[in-house]
Amino acid sequence: MNSTRRQFLSAALGAAAVPLLPRHSFARAAALGPATDRVLVLVDLAGGNDGLNTVVPFRNERYQALRPTLRLAASDLLALDGELGLRREMRGLKELYDRGRMAVVQGVGYPGPDRSHFRSSDIWHTGSLAPESATTGWIGRLCGCEGIAAPARTPALMLGSGKVPILLVGERGPAPQIDRIESLSLPTGPADAGAAARGDAMRALARGAAPSAPALDFLRGTSRAAHEAAAQVERAAAQGRTDSAYPASALGSELKLAAQLLAGGLDCSAYYVQQPGYDTHAFQAPVHALLLQDLSDALAAFWSDVEAAGAAHRVVVLVWSEFGRRLAENGSQGTDHGAAAPVFLIGGAVKGGIVGAHPSLEERDLDPERDARFSVDFRSIYAALLEDWIGVPARLVLGEAPAKLPLLRREA
Amino acid sequence: MNSGALERYVPGRDGPFGFDEAAHLARRAGFSLAAEGVEELARAGPDGAVELLFRGDEGDEARALAAQAGLVCELDDLPKLQALWVARMAATRAPALEKLALFLHGHFATSFEKVKRSAWMWQQYRLFREQGAGPFRELLLAVSRDPAMLVWLDSNSNERGRPNENYAREVMELFSLGVGHYGERDVQEAARAFSGWHVKDGRFWFNPRAHDDGEKELLGRRGPLDGGDVVDLCVANRACPRFLADKLLRFYVAPDPPEEWVEGFAAVLVQEELAIGPALRRLFASRAFYAGAARVALVGSPIDFCVGTLRRLRGRARWRAVAEAAAAMGQALFAPPNVKGWDGDRAWINSRTLLERARFATGVAYGDGSLGAVVAWEGVVDGRDREDPARLVAVLAHRLLQRPLPAETAARLEQYAASEAAERGEARVRRVAHLILTAPEAQLT
Numbered sequence: 001m002n003s004t005r006r007q008f009l010s011a012a013l014g015a016a017a018v019p020l021l022p023r024h025s026f027a028r029a030a031a032l033g034p035a036t037d038r039v040l041v042l043v044d045l046a047g048g049n050d051g052l053n054t055v056v057p058f059r060n061e062r063y064q065a066l067r068p069t070l071r072l073a074a075s076d077l078l079a080l081d082g083e084l085g086l087r088r089e090m091r092g093l094k095e096l097y098d099r100g101r102m103a104v105v106q107g108v109g110y111p112g113p114d115r116s117h118f119r120s121s122d123i124w125h126t127g128s129l130a131p132e133s134a135t136t137g138w139i140g141r142l143c144g145c146e147g148i149a150a151p152a153r154t155p156a157l158m159l160g161s162g163k164v165p166i167l168l169v170g171e172r173g174p175a176p177q178i179d180r181i182e183s184l185s186l187p188t189g190p191a192d193a194g195a196a197a198r199g200d201a202m203r204a205l206a207r208g209a210a211p212s213a214p215a216l217d218f219l220r221g222t223s224r225a226a227h228e229a230a231a232q233v234e235r236a237a238a239q240g241r242t243d244s245a246y247p248a249s250a251l252g253s254e255l256k257l258a259a260q261l262l263a264g265g266l267d268c269s270a271y272y273v274q275q276p277g278y279d280t281h282a283f284q285a286p287v288h289a290l291l292l293q294d295l296s297d298a299l300a301a302f303w304s305d306v307e308a309a310g311a312a313h314r315v316v317v318l319v320w321s322e323f324g325r326r327l328a329e330n331g332s333q334g335t336d337h338g339a340a341a342p343v344f345l346i347g348g349a350v351k352g353g354i355v356g357a358h359p360s361l362e363e364r365d366l367d368p369e370r371d372a373r374f375s376v377d378f379r380s381i382y383a384a385l386l387e388d389w390i391g392v393p394a395r396l397v398l399g400e401a402p403a404k405l406p407l408l409r410r411e412a
Numbered sequence: 413m414n415s416g417a418l419e420r421y422v423p424g425r426d427g428p429f430g431f432d433e434a435a436h437l438a439r440r441a442g443f444s445l446a447a448e449g450v451e452e453l454a455r456a457g458p459d460g461a462v463e464l465l466f467r468g469d470e471g472d473e474a475r476a477l478a479a480q481a482g483l484v485c486e487l488d489d490l491p492k493l494q495a496l497w498v499a500r501m502a503a504t505r506a507p508a509l510e511k512l513a514l515f516l517h518g519h520f521a522t523s524f525e526k527v528k529r530s531a532w533m534w535q536q537y538r539l540f541r542e543q544g545a546g547p548f549r550e551l552l553l554a555v556s557r558d559p560a561m562l563v564w565l566d567s568n569s570n571e572r573g574r575p576n577e578n579y580a581r582e583v584m585e586l587f588s589l590g591v592g593h594y595g596e597r598d599v600q601e602a603a604r605a606f607s608g609w610h611v612k613d614g615r616f617w618f619n620p621r622a623h624d625d626g627e628k629e630l631l632g633r634r635g636p637l638d639g640g641d642v643v644d645l646c647v648a649n650r651a652c653p654r655f656l657a658d659k660l661l662r663f664y665v666a667p668d669p670p671e672e673w674v675e676g677f678a679a680v681l682v683q684e685e686l687a688i689g690p691a692l693r694r695l696f697a698s699r700a701f702y703a704g705a706a707r708v709a710l711v712g713s714p715i716d717f718c719v720g721t722l723r724r725l726r727g728r729a730r731w732r733a734v735a736e737a738a739a740a741m742g743q744a745l746f747a748p749p750n751v752k753g754w755d756g757d758r759a760w761i762n763s764r765t766l767l768e769r770a771r772f773a774t775g776v777a778y779g780d781g782s783l784g785a786v787v788a789w790e791g792v793v794d795g796r797d798r799e800d801p802a803r804l805v806a807v808l809a810h811r812l813l814q815r816p817l818p819a820e821t822a823a824r825l826e827q828y829a830a831s832e833a834a835e836r837g838e839a840r841v842r843r844v845a846h847l848i849l850t851a852p853e854a855q856l857t
Contacts, residue, residue: 116581118752119591163742163749164762176763187771189778189846197833198843201824202770205851210820215667215709218758219766219852226763281578282569331574332566337581369596 038390039262041317042139042167042272043299047279048117049321050288051341052372055104055358056085062361066327070285070335080104080354089293092300093344100352101303101312102344103407105381107359109340109374113323113367117279117337120322125167127382127398138382140170142390142397143269154229156270157261159254168272173221175272176229178257181237186230203227232266240264243308244301251275252298259305262315278321282332295319303346316347316389316408320378326371327361339367340374343381349389349408377402384408417700418676421458426699430454433702434461435814439712439857440664441465441696442507444720450814458697462508466545466693471505485531493530494735494745497537501719502731508696509541512688514715515663516540517745520555520587521753522564524746532560532614533746545689548656549647552588556609556639557616565751568610572624575603582751584646593651594631601630606639647686653678656686664695666706667757673700708815711757712857714741714765718772720857721849724814727776727787737775737783740768761855773849777842793841801829804844812848821853 056072057063060083064071077085078094086094096102110129114120122131127138143155156175158164168175186202188195206223208216240263246252251273258271277291299317306315324341340359359365359372367373383394383404394401423429434453438445442465445453453461470478477500484492504510517540524533536558543551555561556579562568565579580602584594608623609616628637631645646652657678661669677695684690695701712720718734718741721727735745742765748754775783797807805825809817817825825847834840848854 114591115596116585116591117750158762161740161764163755163759174762178764185767187767187774187850189774189843190780194833194835194843197828197831198847201828201847202850204824205821205847208818208820208852210818212818213708215711215758215856216818216852219711219761219855222761222763223766223852226766229763230767281566281576330569330576331571332569332576334569334576336577 037267037269037314039268039311039315040139040270040385040390041258041302041315042270043295043317043319044121044165044167044272044274045278045291045295045319045321046117046121046274046276047321048120048323048325048337049278049341050280050284050335050338051321051324052327053284053288054087054090054292055080055106055342056087057083057358057361058085059083060358060361066361067329069333070329084354084358087289087292089289090296092296093346094296096300096303096346097352101348101350102346102352103350103355104353105343105345105355105376105405105407107340107356107372107375108320108343108378108381109323109372110377110379111374113339113369113371113374115323115337115339115369117322122166124320124322124378125165127379127401131166134166136169136171137165137167138397139167139270139272140175142386142392143170143175154232154266154268156272157229157233157258157266157268158272159258160250160273162274162276165272165274168270173218173225175270176225176233178229178233179254181233181257185234186227233261236261236264236266238264240266242305244304246301247294247297249294249298251294252301255298255302256305259302259309262311263305263309280325280334281330281336282334284329284334299346312348314348316345316350316385318381318385319344319346324372326369327366328370339369339371341372343376343378345381345407351407351409355405355407376405380405381407416676417670417673417703418680418694418698420697421699421702423457427702429458429702432815433458436702436707437461437696438465438507439716439720439814440701440710441692442511443501443504443716444723444814445507446724446726447811447814458702462693462696465508465696466506466689468505468507471503473503474500474505477503481534485534488528488530490524490530490746491732491735493524493533494739494747495732496534497745498715498719498735498738499731501715502722502728502734508692509545509689512544512692513537513540515660516544516551518663518748518753518756519659520561521748521751522560523748523750527560527563529560529614532563536560537746545692546687548652548686548688549643551688552583552647553640553643555587556583556606556643559611559614559616562609562611562616567606570603570607570609571619571622572604572607575600575607575624577603579603579609580606580642583642586752588646588655589649589651590655593649593655598630601628601637602642604628605630605637605642609639653681653686656688657681660688660692660695663756664692665701666709667711669700670705676700708856710857711760711855713754713756713760714738714743714769715745716857717741717769717855721772721776721812722785722787724812725776725787725792727785729775729786730782730784733775733783737768737772741765741772766855769855770850773846773854776849777846789838789841789845792845798837798841801826804829804841805848808841808844808848812845813854817848817851817853821851825851 078088079085125137126134128134156168158177161179164174164177188198206220208220240260242259246256254273320343325335325338329335380402383401384407386392386394387404388408431454434450484496566576567579570576577599581599604624608619610619625636658674680694681691715738718738775781776785779785792811793807797803829844834843
């Protein structure tokens with residue numbers, strides 16, 4: 001087992017745990033080319049993306065009846081096959097699909113869909129249907145987000161200035177966060193001869209050796225992570241470069257920064273970005289179009305830089321939302337909170353194509369709230385990423401998990 | 413029936429009531445006081461001190477700021493609005509009511525980013541400031557008719573035959589009951605009940621043509637229910653006092669309050685007929701409030717950190733810059749990230765926000781940068797205390813944090829203070845102050 005893979009796993013599972021991994025995962029690793037760290041890029045569409053108007057069953061008569069003002073016609077779409085289309089604003093993602101780099105997984109959700117933003121997000125983030133009893137997220141557990149970066153390593157990183165979600169919280173604290181390169185430099189006061197000594201003193205104060213109250217331990221750990229992340233990110237940012245044109249949006253600049261750090265060799269296993277704005281209760285059409293255009297353009301630019309850096313085989317992008325929206329539009333030309341929705345995966349190791357059938361829109365097939373029933377449990381996607389790509393048994397990170405979906409390729 | 417934790421804290425029998433306890437009260441119930449104010453609280457005893465924090469006259473400066481509000485509200489400029497509130501918090505002599513307004517602002521989290529009108533946001537703030545301490549039922553009803561809230565949660569789109577569920581869901585999930593105490597059906601029926609509760613020309617307007625006056629059933633009651641009935645049913649629901657008790661305890665007392673405290677405080681709320689002011693007065697004078705588990709146990713919010721530091725130092729700054737700093741630390745006044753408000757405690761802390769706090773500390777200590785902080789450092793630490801590194805660290809910790817530092821931390825600071833790099837005189841005072849404010853200990857409250 002190569003040393004970088006061992007780093008990834010031991011950070012995840014703790015030095016004390018010695019998991020027994022099946023031998024075939026090592027063979028798979030070797031088969032995927034030069035031994036480098038795998039990277040997950042997590043794109044969270046916050047607010048509840050209207051999947052029905054993203055991957056559109058445009059020929060379906062029920063669709064047309066459910067969406068009198070919001071329905072999209074063939075001319076608004078880029079056909080994925082005879083029945084489904086992506087809205088035409090998503091040209092960049094459609095190209096990735098055509099090149100076999102993108103999987104569209106339909107009908108993703110979980111039993112007992114929750115329509116609270118916060119609870120449903122927590123469910124996706126923790127990988128648990130009882131998120132109240134979770135204090136860590138699945139990425140926090142996987143990457144060992146400990147509030148203490150291991151030497152030369154930032155296990156996971158959030159790009160952007162929003163709240164760091166529980167997704168990225170590990171046993172001992174949240175992953176670091178950055179919105180601009182400059183925001184990570186330690187404020188040591190006036191630029192005089194004493195600045196270095198003050199920086200040293202600040203770092204020393206975060207290292208308190210005596211165990212103390214949990215609140216203080218937490219603060220010290222996060223401080224140390226902040227100092228470590230600052231140093232590592234500065235180094236990677238200086239070395240990395242990006243060539244693609246990104247949209248002039250927060251998502252664009254955050255993914256650009258992720259690409260720069262990736263190309264600059266930051267030793268980081270997971271990057272997280274959030275694109276807010278999907279909670280379209282009223283006058284949905286223009287907002288949704290803009291959001292999906294931004295998403296598509298930013299991801300296309302990002303993937304182009306990933307390929308230019310020679311990293312396409314070791315990066316997978318996962319795009320999801322905490323729920324879809326109600327099938328029937330409401331009275332304000334918008335939609336309220338719904339249930340099952342599509343998930344996208346992009347990557348050199350991803351088997352491109354449409355996975356699963358579109359949820360049935362027939363009355364008799366809907367759930368008690370008259371929303372689409374899920375056919376894919378989101379945890380089966382996580383399980384596929386964990387087992388088939390990263391090489392970690394799903395139950396170590398997720399506890400009980402449904403069987404994994406065959407989403408990843410067996411060879412590069 | 414009261415659990416022991418919510419009984420009155422009796423100095424002597426239950427523990428001391430000195431400077432440390434008074435400082436704890438000032439920090440939690442309000443935004444801190446300078447040392448002389450804390451000493452006055454200490455002399456007044458637990459009950460007297462609570463009275464002082466609730467009853468303090470607003471003061472001339474705060475009144476003058478309120479007069480400025482009219483001008484600020486004409487501009488629809490968020491930074492100016494934020495600066496105005498920060499200035500009021502810094503000047504207030506009725507800190508308990510001001511802090512409660514901040515709690516309620518987070519509880520009913522409404523954002524300028526969608527409301528877009530300073531006058532409406534300020535009006536909502538005045539509602540919290542003036543009625544926040546009163547019965548929760550009146551407050552919730554007033555919030556349901558508040559123009560900013562009506563815009564924020566799409567109430568104008570809620571009409572008979574085409575209901576919009578946004579407000580109905582949040583009033584139960586986030587404002588009164590919590591997840592698990594209502595069903596999807598209740599949300600749908602409540603949306604019908606609130607239909608027609610619109611805003612027109614900046615005021616609440618009941619639109620009879622948009623109101624669904626049909627038969628409804630929610631939370632166990634049946635009838636032609638309207639929004640007022642929904643409010644009554646939510647407030648009368650058994651889950652409501654517990655929900656409020658848990659939120660208030662997490663904001664004011666401890667991050668993970670024991671069940672005994674939640675039940676006890678819920679009982680207090682019920683006895684006070686869900687009037688938050690009287691209930692808080694009892695909480696602030698209770699044994700739980702002064703228990704070890706409540707002391708230095710919460711991560712201070714950005715406002716606690718910024719405004720509290722300046723008040724303890726009797727310092728001033730460009731209030732707009734203070735508001736910007738708090739926003740960079742994750743607490744943008746009048747613009748919470750979403751309707752759930754701010755989770756608080758550890759959620760305030762990540763690598764980025766810690767560096768922003770360190771940036772603020774630099775501004776306060778050195779007086780440089782856009783913060784424009786003005787602190788009379790010569791008054792903070794006088795001549796003799798400046799000479800000896802150990803004395804300097806102890807005095808500065810007392811002034812800046814109003815509680816002693818752990819021995820290990822104090823030792824490191826003394827080591828730095830004794831070094832050449834720390835310089836001497838006022839320059840050293842500022843440098844050590846900067847380090848204290850960036851220390852992990854300084855983020856707790």
